[in-house]
Amino acid sequence: MANVILKNLVKRFNSVTAVENLSLEVHDREFAVLVGSSGCGKTTALRMIAGLEPITSGEIFIGDTLVNDMDPKDRDIAMVFQNYALYPHMNVRDNLGFGLKIRKFPKAEIEARVKEAADILGIHDLLERKPKELSGGQRQRVALGRAIVRKPKVFLFDEPLSNLDAKLRVAMRAEISKLHRRLEATIIYVTHDQVEAMTMADRIFIMHKGALQQTGTPMEVYAKPANLFVAGFIGSPSMNFVEATLVREAGAWFIDAGGFKVRSPESFNARLEPHAGRPVIFGVRPEDMSAHKPAAGAGGANTVTTQADVVETLGSEILVHLTCGAHSLVARMEAPEQLLTEGQTLEVDLKMLKTHVFDKETSQTIV
């Protein structure tokens, strides 16, 4: 059993509050990703779990044990650092075996475990080299290896892929996921990259300015963001946001954005009611929009007329940057057979059931 529970965790550096009242639970053998923009307190939270950073207040439990005053070495955790933190004076073999040697494992056992880790990570040929003789990707593997030889209950990863090039990062993502399945251990993984979070996590913990915003599976936080921040943070490209007001016309609710006006689905009505006439923010993901040349018939109630500014081709998909009155929008869709040209007038259909409305004042989600 190695779940990790944080209760009302707070960390202050003098006047800066790095972590604000953080409470969460990571389940046993879960791959939990702590995600948020840079400076939001992820590393600080992780270091408190590791025991490297004294906590200001709150409690940390690992496997139901209160570890607030426990040394890092007694917490049965392993950590992979952003810049690897390899021992520069030891070769790879000794880097891997150091934790075991310190813990007085028998020689044969150390050797077996180092070999096992080297096999898993494919770093057999590197064992005699010093860190300075390795590439970034190789160092990353050694750092992983150093964590896994110890077979701890909990792994802590602090942005382990951020120093790698894009291609390598994609490959390592998959490897780490595979590794997780193989190790059957709890992993708390910190990243600022929501793609990493989405692709790897069992559950995502989204942080902003030191505070937890939302917890959920990748699909949950994608489909049902708890607030404006989460909605904007998760998904790529980001969700389009437009300031609007709710107006009621002929028994239906309309979202009036000034430049355009769309009708909201009936299922939203109950939740929109209390915000009648109030300023809201309307959100629609680029992938929930499809643009096409103006059709012969008049557009439906969820169609917006726009101007194409820029068209970015990704291959099978394209990104279209659009202007609609004072608003800028981005649409993402399959590449049409006929090329869209810039400056062209386009009609955009919105999948209204997948749109979101946020309270402008509180930033909380309305629907």
Place this chain on the structure above:
Amino acid sequence: MRKALKFAAMAGLLCTSLISTSASAGIDWKQSQGTEIRFLMNRHPFTTYIEPKVAEFEKLTGIKVVIEAFPEDQYRNKLTIELNSGGRVDGYMIMPGQDDLYYSKAGWLQPLDAYIADPKLTDASWDPKDFFASFAKASSVNGEQIGVVINAETSLLAYRKDLFTKFKQKVPTTMKELEQVAKFFYGKEVDGKKLVGITLRGKKAAATSQWVDFLYSFGGSWTNAQGKSNFASPEDIAAFKFYGDLLRKYGPQGGTMLHWAESTSTFMEGKAAMIYDANVFKALYENPKESKVAGEVGYAVIPAGPKGLRLPHVSNWSLSISKTSAPERQKAAWLFIQWATNKENGLGALLAGVPSGRKSAWDSKEYKANDKQPDWTAATMKSFEIGQGQWNPPVINVPEIRDITGQVIVDAIEGKDVAASAKKAAALMDKKMER
């Protein structure tokens, strides 16, 4: 104070009158007019005394004198290097007991006998007979005089008159008595201080210059008739042993590191009943600002050895002429040396605290009138008379042989096997000696 002023005025009067007479009656002082000479000097009290007077000489002779003086610890190196590199040195200060053989072998010393004998060059008033014979001898190499003494020293036994009276002790006249008296005082508590019987130099090479008086008084010598080291002789060994035992048993702790500064300060602190060291340290002992025993010190010649010998050494600084200089400048240099060592400067220097090598200076009314330690003067005169000029090993490489000698003294002070140490040193000395 008033007395001192009157005295100074009188001395000044005397000087001027003497200069005028010698200038008119004797040699032609202007014979080297226009010559410039360069003297290297140790920054010694004599240098301090003579420097302001040089203008008088320049006026008298028309010779230009350039004096360059260096602190003693640099002086010898500086001089040796200049002489060796053939620098333009016309005259210099030398300690003959230390360097005469070396400098003479190196060809740096111009014999002075011809100048002294020449009535055109040497004024009758200079009176060579007025110098103590021991110093004339000390400033000679192979019978040729190579320097004129400007600072005359010897060593004396200094003792605490107050303590000797209080404890009814007699001033020792033999080595045996010396040991007994030292033993008597050792450990006595006076004014809350534990006394030592005697303090001596014990620091390797530095100790040899005082130890040598014991060597001679014990009938020993540096070398034997065959010119070999005499250290292994019974007399030499006895001298080593006596000196070492005296210091170890009745002297201060850490005897092997005592140079004159440490030894004299022990005595001046009032912690020693006796000290054997240079007579000129009287100035230290009797200075009430520095010394707690000022006014309480008596002085005596070294006690006699087992066969009744009393042979202290005399040492001196002399002025010499550089052999490598040109004859014209050498002549001018001689005129300068002659003037600097004449009777009035001998007396003047003595009155300024520089012990003169001239009898007339010590016998003068001016000196006697102001002499607060007549027993010191008497002992000094006696010592000058009976003193030996050869206080260093008679070799060219004096420092090296002194180091070898010093090692035996150190071993003796530490109570090691003196005979073995002396034998070893004798063999080493035979090997290293250069003559």
Place this chain on the structure above:
Amino acid sequence: MTAALSAISRFVNRRQRFFFPAPAVAVLFLIIVLPIAFNLYLTFTKWTVGLGQPQFIGFGNFVEAFGDERVWNGVRVMIYFSGASLVLELTLGLMIALYFNRAFRGSEAVQAIYIIPFAATPVAVALIWRIMLNPEVGVINYLLRSVGLPPGLWVSNEHMVIPTLVMVDVWKWTPMITLIVLAGLKSLPPDPYEAARIDGANPLQIFWYITLPLIRPVLIAALMLRSLDNLKEFDLIYTITQGGPGIASETLYLYSYNVSFGYFKAGYGSALMVVVFLVVLVFNVIMNRLRRDSSVV
């Protein structure tokens, strides 16, 4: 006339790369190359300054050195003094640097006071120690007596002299080692330390397995720097003991100085200096190799 001048200037112009460095090369030659060459030449001669010309005797001086008891004594004293003082200075310097490295209140003031001995002039420091160490009138024995401890003979005893000199040398030079090591410590990467804490190392193990290997190149550099002076330590020993009692603290360097400048035996003295120089050279070559092998970045 003008034609000649312009010919000269043309000549110079075309050969600028010879003419411009020429004065510097000439000066270097005069003040560095020539004296060293002359010294090396003297090494193979017998020559007392002032007594005749240097006389070529091949390796005679080295043969003499081999049979010279004072040379062996000098080697022994050098090894004893340098070995003890270097080891102590390095150990203490490292320990104190580790202490200073964890900044504490007022640590800057403490550090400023701490480096005073190192900043003070060696000869002045040595003189003060010489007076303080005097067994009869020195303040150290006075203090010892006043608290009821037995006084010591310090440098006045042939067995105590080296330990005492080592103590003074350590007092004077440990601050320098501390400063060097402290700079090294401050430049160490912080993350291997955290990795080691998580790997389970306690502070002592972290010191042994992480700090020490990482700081080793700096330690060796400090040792090399210090050994350059220490192996031919002069000011301190000469001022305090002049090599005494007897020759109990006469290092090979001191002896070579005595031979050269006390006895004016320039040939033999030069040969002994060359031996000292070789010892320093060999020591530093070994240390340099160690340093290269242990450097990690």
